[in-house]
Amino acid sequence: xxxxxxxxxxxxxxxxxxxxxxxxxxxxxxxxxxxxxxxxxxxxxxxxxxxxxxxxxxxxxxxxxxxxxxxxxxxxxxxxxxxxxxxxxxxxxxxxxxxxxxxxxxxxxxxxxxxxxxxxxxxxxxxxxxxxxxxxxxxxxxxxxxxxxxxxxxxxxxxxxxxxxxxxxxxxxxxxxxxxxxxxxxxxxxxxxxxxxxxxxxxxxxxxxxxxxxxxxxxxxxxxxxxxxxxxxxxxxxxxxxxxxxxxxxxxxxxxxxxxxxxxxxxxxxxxxxxxxxxxxxxxxxxxxxxxxxxxxxxxxxxxxxxxxxxxxxxxxxxxxxxxxxxxxxxxxxxxxxxxxxxxxxxxxxxxxxxxxxxxxxxxxxxxxxxxxxxxxxxxxxxxxxxxxxxxxxxxxxxxxxxxxxxxxxxxxxxxxxxxxxxxxxxxxxxxxxxxxxxxxxxxxxxxxxxxxxxxxxxxxxxxxxxxxxxxxxxxxxxxxxxxxxxxxxxxxxxxxxxxxxxxxxxxxxxxxxxxxxxxxxxxxxxxxxxxxxxxxxxxxxxxxxxxxxxxxxxxxxxxxxxxxxxxxxxxxxxxxxxxxxxxxxxxxxxxxxxxxxxxxxxxxxxxxxxxxxxxxxxxxxxxxxxxxxxxxxxxx
Amino acid sequence: xxxxxxxxxxxxxxxxxxxxxxxxxxxxxxxxxxxxxxxxxxxxxxxxxxxxxxxxxxxxxxxxxxxxxxxxxxxxxxxxxxxxxxxxxxxxxxxxxxxxxxxxxxxxxxxxxxxxxxxxxxxx
Numbered sequence: 001x002x003x004x005x006x007x008x009x010x011x012x013x014x015x016x017x018x019x020x021x022x023x024x025x026x027x028x029x030x031x032x033x034x035x036x037x038x039x040x041x042x043x044x045x046x047x048x049x050x051x052x053x054x055x056x057x058x059x060x061x062x063x064x065x066x067x068x069x070x071x072x073x074x075x076x077x078x079x080x081x082x083x084x085x086x087x088x089x090x091x092x093x094x095x096x097x098x099x100x101x102x103x104x105x106x107x108x109x110x111x112x113x114x115x116x117x118x119x120x121x122x123x124x125x126x127x128x129x130x131x132x133x134x135x136x137x138x139x140x141x142x143x144x145x146x147x148x149x150x151x152x153x154x155x156x157x158x159x160x161x162x163x164x165x166x167x168x169x170x171x172x173x174x175x176x177x178x179x180x181x182x183x184x185x186x187x188x189x190x191x192x193x194x195x196x197x198x199x200x201x202x203x204x205x206x207x208x209x210x211x212x213x214x215x216x217x218x219x220x221x222x223x224x225x226x227x228x229x230x231x232x233x234x235x236x237x238x239x240x241x242x243x244x245x246x247x248x249x250x251x252x253x254x255x256x257x258x259x260x261x262x263x264x265x266x267x268x269x270x271x272x273x274x275x276x277x278x279x280x281x282x283x284x285x286x287x288x289x290x291x292x293x294x295x296x297x298x299x300x301x302x303x304x305x306x307x308x309x310x311x312x313x314x315x316x317x318x319x320x321x322x323x324x325x326x327x328x329x330x331x332x333x334x335x336x337x338x339x340x341x342x343x344x345x346x347x348x349x350x351x352x353x354x355x356x357x358x359x360x361x362x363x364x365x366x367x368x369x370x371x372x373x374x375x376x377x378x379x380x381x382x383x384x385x386x387x388x389x390x391x392x393x394x395x396x397x398x399x400x401x402x403x404x405x406x407x408x409x410x411x412x413x414x415x416x417x418x419x420x421x422x423x424x425x426x427x428x429x430x431x432x433x434x435x436x437x438x439x440x441x442x443x444x445x446x447x448x449x450x451x452x453x454x455x456x457x458x459x460x461x462x463x464x465x466x467x468x469x470x471x472x473x474x475x476x477x478x479x480x481x482x483x484x485x486x487x488x489x490x491x492x493x494x495x496x497x498x499x500x501x502x503x504x505x506x507x508x509x510x511x512x513x514x515x516x517x518x519x520x521x522x523x524x525x526x527x528x529x530x531x532x533x534x535x536x537x538x539x540x541x542x543x544x545x546x547x548x549x550x551x552x553x554x555x556x557x558x559x560x561x562x563x564x565x566x567x568x569x570x571x572x573x574x575x576x577x578x579x580x581x582x583x584x585x586x587x588x589x590x591x592x593x594x595x596x597x598x599x600x601x602x603x604x605x606x607x608x609x610x611x612x613x614x615x616x617x618x619x620x621x622x623x624x625x626x627x628x629x630x631x632x633x634x635x636x637x
Numbered sequence: 638x639x640x641x642x643x644x645x646x647x648x649x650x651x652x653x654x655x656x657x658x659x660x661x662x663x664x665x666x667x668x669x670x671x672x673x674x675x676x677x678x679x680x681x682x683x684x685x686x687x688x689x690x691x692x693x694x695x696x697x698x699x700x701x702x703x704x705x706x707x708x709x710x711x712x713x714x715x716x717x718x719x720x721x722x723x724x725x726x727x728x729x730x731x732x733x734x735x736x737x738x739x740x741x742x743x744x745x746x747x748x749x750x751x752x753x754x755x756x757x758x759x760x761x
Binding site for chain 1: 670677734742748
């Protein structure tokens with residue numbers, strides 16, 4: 001509410017005064033104008049002032065800047081110039097917006113304290129600054145604004161004593177005129193008394209004034225009651241907690257389409273929520289506010305925050321103490337408090353500007369990304385890596401199987417030939433009539449031996465393929481003998497000799513598994529370890545064949561030092577080219593011709609030895625070949 | 638305290654610093670939350686609408702002074718920017734309206750060369 005008055009005392013008479021004022025009411029503001037056209041006692045300046053008033057009235061709904069600029073362009077002003085104060089006092093916001101150019105003075109009286117408010121240089125009509133300054137001032141109840149033209153000189157220290165500010169605006173204007181008129185010019189004094197009407201602001205629904213704490217708490221308590229009742233109703237209906245709350249308060253939230261994301265209060269909370277919000281159509285300001293509030297609450301009271309999504313809206317729930325709620329309610333009054341038996345939590349429901357698609361949200365992987373506390377991009381990269389690893393494992397198995405079948409074929413060729421020979425012998429003896437029981441038993445015994453051997457081979461392979469589930473202690477030597485015996489036939493057929501040594505135990509024939517006299521026990525997965533040895537042997541074999549080495553040789557030596565056991569596998573296959581030796585453990589790296597190598601073997605070997613069994617695998621070139629070294633900590637020797 | 642605001646400013650860091658200062662000056666929770674809201678709005682305004690600026694916070698016996706200066710092109714449409722957020726009743730007071738609501742004294746000077754905002758929050 002504004003109490004407005006003015007007092008104009010012309011130098012000569014009203015009809016030749018250049019001072020003028022205006023007080024206009026628009027829908028949502030009052031426009032106040034105080035002008036002083038240069039000169040006095042001149043009929044012309046009166047008509048210029050009238051012209052200014054007319055134009056300002058026409059432009060009243062425009063911005064202050066536009067009003068000033070229009071007046072500034074008025075030809076009639078070029079001769080006289082104008083000091084101009086224009087202001088808008090908003091009806092629903094306790095703010096005065098003003099521009100004050102030239103000699104008019106503006107005083108604010110607040111709590112009996114007098115402040116001169118700013119003005120800017122310039123004369124409207126002659127010259128004004130291109131960057132006009134607009135001022136905004138928040139008004140308080142009982143603020144008084146006094147605007148005077150230069151026919152009045154207001155001295156702050158004197159005003160205090162001579163003016164009674166509790167009187168009406170008209171009285172104040174009259175008194176200012178009486179005591180401070182200089183007598184040299186037209187003199188205009190306008191006075192505005194501002195009464196804030198809280199009721200009016202409240203009715204406008206704008207909640208502009210900070211409500212008094214007591215009122216606020218009353219409000220909150222009222223709301224709490226409402227929600228409590230709803231909670232009871234909910235219980236009757238047998239709904240489980242931890243669901244989006246549905247009530248008149250929270251509009252409609254269709255549970256069938258609900259999608260839930262839980263966000264943990266980690267260090268990346270802000271980023272996670274921002275990432276989530278970036279996928280939604282939220283009002284930018286609401287988004288900012290919600291984030292700010294969540295961060296504030298979380299910093300005091302870190303708890304899981306639950307986001308429920310429907311196509312139309314978002315509901316956020318987080319545990320909050322009533323004390324915190326009362327603090328935060330001021331800032332963000334969209335928050336509702338819901339009390340359960342044991343806890344209270346805050347609920348915010350916000351409608352999206354545009355419907356979202358739950359499916360798109362699901363596909364975005366944001367939920368999974370947040371659950372592992374990272375952003376979508378990183379999450380997708382991690383997942384790609386995981387996929388790749390899975391494929392490696394699978395391909396590696398397949399590749400292994402191919403090698404295996406090759407090895408089985410070799411292993412079986414000889415015993416098959418033996419059995420075939422037995423059958424031929426029996427047929428031959430039978431036909432020649434020299435067949436007797438002893439001969440038959442001999443032949444059958446030989447055949448059985450071969451068949452047993454074949455059967456054992458199959459067992460070996462089968463064991464080898466079943467991954468060991470649990471870590472267990474096993475003998476390195478035994479595992480190596482097993483590995484070599486699987487590929488021994490294959491190596492032999494390629495004229496490659498194998499030699500194994502561990503302490504006193506030496507072996508170069510693997511047709512029958514000999515038990516090692518020396519034994520180092522390590523903890524790990526024996527079948528996987530066998531796989532690694534096979535990989536290396538297979539690589540050596542390939543290198544020897546490829547490089548056309550006639551007397552291929554592979555040596556496997558087990559040594560130990562303190563608690564460490566070291567397995568060295570040396571071949572004479574020509575070694576690994578220098579340029580690639582650093583990369584042989586990388587996935588998909590192969591020096592073999594296309595189609596021959598999968599490039600998986602050594603990468604998998606490294607994973608098995610280093611990641612699963614805490615060992616170390618290294619490779620180096622030695623004279624004429626490659627040397628793989630695998631070391632483990634020994635459980636016992 | 639005086640903090641520069643520009644493209645490299647991380648809002649949370651600035652807010653954190655200011656929050657610590659407020660704690661040092663024994664503001665009660667309510668005043669702290671309100672002051673932080675004002676500060677956060679002011680900083681966000683500077684960072685989202687202007688290239689750079691600065692915020693200065695000083696403490697006097699009875700009030701906190703918040704000065705914010707930016708080198709943007711001024712508030713374009715004053716009438717609407719102070720009304721913003723008013724359209725949907727009961728929603729948040731965001732931007733200037735919330736600053737108007739939460740501070741005790743407020744003066745804004747805006748021109749094409751930038752905006753200076755001086756807020757006072759009385760410590761009761």
